[in-house]
Amino acid sequence: MANIQEALTALTAFLTSEQVTVNETVRELHGRDESYHGQQLPDVVVFPETAEQVSRIMKVSKQFQVPVIPFGLGSSLEGHVIPVTGGITIDFSLMDKVLAVYEKDFLVKVQPGVTRTQLNKELKKYGLFFSVDPGADATLGGMVATNASGTTSVKYGVMRDQVRDLEVVLADGTIIHTGSMAAKSSSGLHLNGLFTGSEGTLGCFTEMTLRVYGIPEHVTAARASFPTVNDAVEAVVSILQAGIPVARVELVDEESIRQANKFSDTAYPEKPALFLEFHGNEAGLKQDVEFMEEIVHGHGCEEIEFETDNAARNRLWEARHNLAYAYIHGYPGKKMMVTDVCLPISALAGAVRHARENLNTLGLTGGIVGHVGDGNFHTLLMMDMNDAVEVAKAQEFNERIVLYALERGGTCTGEHGVGIGKQKYQLQEHGAALQVMEKIKQALDPDNLLNPYKNVKPETKGAVL
Amino acid sequence: MANIQEALTALTAFLTSEQVTVNETVRELHGRDESYHGQQLPDVVVFPETAEQVSRIMKVSKQFQVPVIPFGLGSSLEGHVIPVTGGITIDFSLMDKVLAVYEKDFLVKVQPGVTRTQLNKELKKYGLFFSVDPGADATLGGMVATNASGTTSVKYGVMRDQVRDLEVVLADGTIIHTGSMAAKSSSGLHLNGLFTGSEGTLGCFTEMTLRVYGIPEHVTAARASFPTVNDAVEAVVSILQAGIPVARVELVDEESIRQANKFSDTAYPEKPALFLEFHGNEAGLKQDVEFMEEIVHGHGCEEIEFETDNAARNRLWEARHNLAYAYIHGYPGKKMMVTDVCLPISALAGAVRHARENLNTLGLTGGIVGHVGDGNFHTLLMMDMNDAVEVAKAQEFNERIVLYALERGGTCTGEHGVGIGKQKYQLQEHGAALQVMEKIKQALDPDNLLNPYKNVKPETKGAVL
Structure with a gap:
């Protein structure tokens, strides 16, 4: 791109040589995120230190019609930071105060x-x-x-x-x-x-x-095991119905508990589980937790273990948080695809059942975890990117999960965002409202230079998976 | 307006004679809200029953370039429903399922x-x-x-x-x-x-x-009296700092307690008060309330009375809710102006002091109440609309309150909205962001037919107070 050269010259007029680079290694680091979406490199990476500098970068972008892509740490999961048409990646690591x-x-x-x-x-x-x-x-x-x-x-x-x-x-x-x-x-x-x-x-x-x-006065965490994922999800619905103000309630299926035990060196029973946490004052918490215990036992809970001290509680949440890495570590050479639908809570148990059945039918490797209190769950799918059949199956699985959710009043993404990966579902999810979003985008970014072909654009240009 | 006649003809093509009217009494009812802003009549009032009918009304509006103004019950407080350039008022009272x-x-x-x-x-x-x-x-x-x-x-x-x-x-x-x-x-x-x-x-x-x-399992309400408004506000800050999950915390100043006692036939001590409510389980609530009691006494609370039974609690909240009517009833012939700023909680005590001082300095009649847990308070000002000096003073007061809030990171309206009355502060509050709002309005309503000259428009056409 000829105008990239001009843009680069303009950028060096107000950024130091440490703040602007075309170094290939740096560009490679800014060409991907943690998702399976294919890498594409920016032409330039800049590291502004002030809003004023960001403003000048935007003016350069506009003057030379070069796209800009903001970049944090690259932990996005749907290709958000991938510069699908090249351009200037703005890395915010120097603005960290x-x-x-x-x-x-x-x-x-x-x-x-x-x-x-x-x-x-x-x-x-x-x-x-x-x-x-x-x-x-x-x-x-x-x-x-x-x-x-x-x-x-x-x-x-x-x-x-x-x-x-x-x-x-x-x-x-x-x-x-x-x-x-x-x-x-x-x-x-x-x-x-x-x-x-x-x-x-x-x-x-x-x-x-x-x-x-x-920071809450008192915190109690618990791990409750159930015979089936369905029992666990139904227990969550009952906890919410009872008005117990749960602070965290995470579903971790059998396969995911196995991965956690391997990776995090825990010895949790290899059964579908809920990881729970409650915040409050001492007396209120005690009453909430007793009520919760009654409810989970009513849903077939086989074992409940409380983690009141800090260390055990941290271990529990670390095991939960490390699950994605546990899978990645457990399947070297494979890439992860994560589904992210969110449904009305009344449709959640069915959706989780549907996901497990489809995992099995398609013969895919993965587990189900989720922020089930919100109706949001993830399937962590491991796939060999060189195996076209496996990749196609994973895509097919993702699509089935999304369509199941959309048909039941849900959303294609509860928290990961649209990026590249969920664009194809935007029209189905939003219908005529998509045009409203496009009009807003058009009004605020008429030249389509801000992270182009992400989020609201129904069609993506640029070669991506 | 010639095109009103054409619009009217088009409306009667799909609305029954009960659903569309130019009757003057009906138009008068739709020409004002509960605020002091001057009445202006719509040309037509329609009563749609379906989204499809609303859609057709919009098409008529667009075809004949006649404004449409949605109308609920007319309880807005900044002239939102007043048709400043005439047009079609859409009354939603038949869509009440x-x-x-x-x-x-x-x-x-x-x-x-x-x-x-x-x-x-x-x-x-x-x-x-x-x-x-x-x-x-x-x-x-x-x-x-x-x-x-x-x-x-x-x-x-x-x-x-x-x-x-x-x-x-x-x-x-x-x-x-x-x-x-x-x-x-x-x-x-x-x-x-x-x-x-x-x-x-x-x-x-x-x-x-x-x-x-x-519906919460247990509810406790309380009324706590303080020597000064400042003590009451500082107590709220301390309650929030302590992490007590208060469900309601309302400031009612001395003058407002007096109005409440007269209007609602209560006999509350005529001192600045907090009306509080807590929701939760029995044990947690008890602990929260005990902690709260300690805190308010630390801030000079002179009397605290708990209302645990439903009837007393309802009386308390009725007295609070009826305050606006209490003032209106107490000052026959006067109109009410209500300020509505919201500030960061750290600036709230100063703002309430500033409001009381300015009420006194300007010699205005009114009281202060507020949702102080959010940093939002109202001054209820009574003014004789035929007394130009009093009206000017009230406007001056409102302006001082708004500018005080804006200078401290607050907003000109915490909950009543912009309508007509807060447009003049939009540029100061939003700065360059106002242009973004205008671009969105322009993109979605290019002909400026939807409740025109309300909210984001910085300048209002049409004769209003």
Whole structure:
């Protein structure tokens, strides 16, 4: 691309030689994420340090009509950061400061390159924590971009629920703020929600004001084993119906428990299980947990083990969080595909059964885990990318899972986002609303330069899997 | 307007004579809301029964370039439903069905004309309730349109947090769905959030899927009196800091207690007070309430009274909800202006002090109440609309309150919305982001026919106060 050269010259006018590179190794690192989607390299990678620099990068992008792709740590799961038409990747790793902790307001102001464990380390000093926990130690910028969620969302909500304000650099370089520090507002249109989950297609975040919480007074975790996955899911429905304010409730199927035991050196019974956590005051927690115990036993729970001390609790959640790595480690040479549907809770047990049946029918290798309190579950599928039949089967499986969910009022992606992988389901999921999304994209990025061919675009150009 | 006649003819082609009217009394009822903003009449009022009819109304609006203004019950507080340039008011009172209760999914599907008490009556049969409680018995359509909130938002969130899906008729008559029945989604752009709070400027809602909650096992309410408003606000900050999950915490100042006692026939001590409520299990609640009691006494609380039985609790909340009417009743012939800022909680005590000082300095009649757990408070100002000096003073007061909040990271409206009254602060609050809102409005309503000159438009045409 001729204009890449011109763009590069323009970039070097205000970025140091450390901040802009065409080095192939660096470009390769920015050409993929943690998904199975094929690698494609950016032409340039830049490392801005300020919003002002990001704004100037956007102006270069516009002037020379070169795409820009924001990049956090590359932990996305649907190819979000892959530069499908090349361009300038903006790596936010130098913008990694916790700018302010507003203790009394339960807010923090961070730069997009801050990771969630980095933030939690800082917050601990104040007796606070950041609630969203997607497993991976993603950057907060990436988490806002995909509207990430995870194990604690059933109680604390998803990323969008935490966003109070975003500083966003738009396609023309304008810097805006999408919200304020107020806990609620009915002023103007809700840009916080629109930019959260926009996957870099409407602007780049340079500062984020996020909600945080007091570390709960008491925490109890438990691991409950069930005869079948169905029993476990039905137990979750009953727990929610009973109004027990569960803070985490994760389904881990038999196969996934086996992988966890191997990888994390645990010795959990190799049965479908729920990993649970409760937050509250001592007396309330005790009553909640007793009630929960009654309920799980009513659903055939065979063994329940409580983890009240910190170490055992951390081991439990580490085992859960390491599951993706456990599978990857257990199947060397294979790539992982992760399904991510979310359904109304009444349809969840059927959906999980349907997933297991289809795994078996198609003869695929994988396990089912999920944030079942939200109706969101994942199938972790291992596939050999050189085996066209296996890849096709995995794609077919993913499609069956998505269509099952869409037919029952669900969504094709509960938390991973659209990226490249879920574009083909956008029209079916959103219908005529997709045109509204396209009009918004068109209004805010008329030249289609911001992470092009991701999220709302129904058709993807560029060669991808 | 010549094209009104043509529009009228087109409307009568598919609406019965009961569904379309130019009767002056009916038009007058649709020319005002509960605010001080001046009345202006629509040319026609229509009463559709289906989304299909709303779609055809939109097509008529577009064909003859006649504005449409959605109307629930007219309880808006910033002139939202006033047809500033005339046009067709769409009254949703015939679309008042609770269409489905999805008990297991904690969801309901309703038409926009359903009121919140109507919904709660229906939900009670299932042990469920709808959480958002703005005081007035507004329609749910209106509550979504303004992103309403109220006393329980500190625990359950605002309207936007309850919206899972909206059926929306767009300016060109297209019917879309903005979401799904899934508890969370990272698919596409977040239209649920964008349309919630859009005040009829982007489309009309014809069906809404909303989140509901199980009626809490135990509820305790309390009324705590303090020597000063400042002590009461500081107590709230401490309660939140302590992590006590308060379900309601309302500030009612001395003057407002006096009005309540007169109007609601209560005999509460005429001191600044907090009205509190806690939801939970029995043991947890007891511990929370004990902790709360310690805290309020540490802030000079002089008297705390608990209302555990239903009747006393209802009386307490009725007295709170009737406060606006208490003032109106107490000052016959005067109109009410209500301020509605929301600030970071750390700035709240100062803001309430500032409001009281300015009330006194300007010699205005009014009281302060507020959803202080969210940092949102209202000043209820009574003014004689024939007294130009008093009206100017009230406007001046409102402006001082807004600017104080904006300078401290707050918003000009926490829950009432922009309507006509808060447009002049939009640029100051949103800065360059206002252009993004305008671009979205332009993209979705290019002819500016949907509730024109409300919400995001920085300048209002048409004669208003």
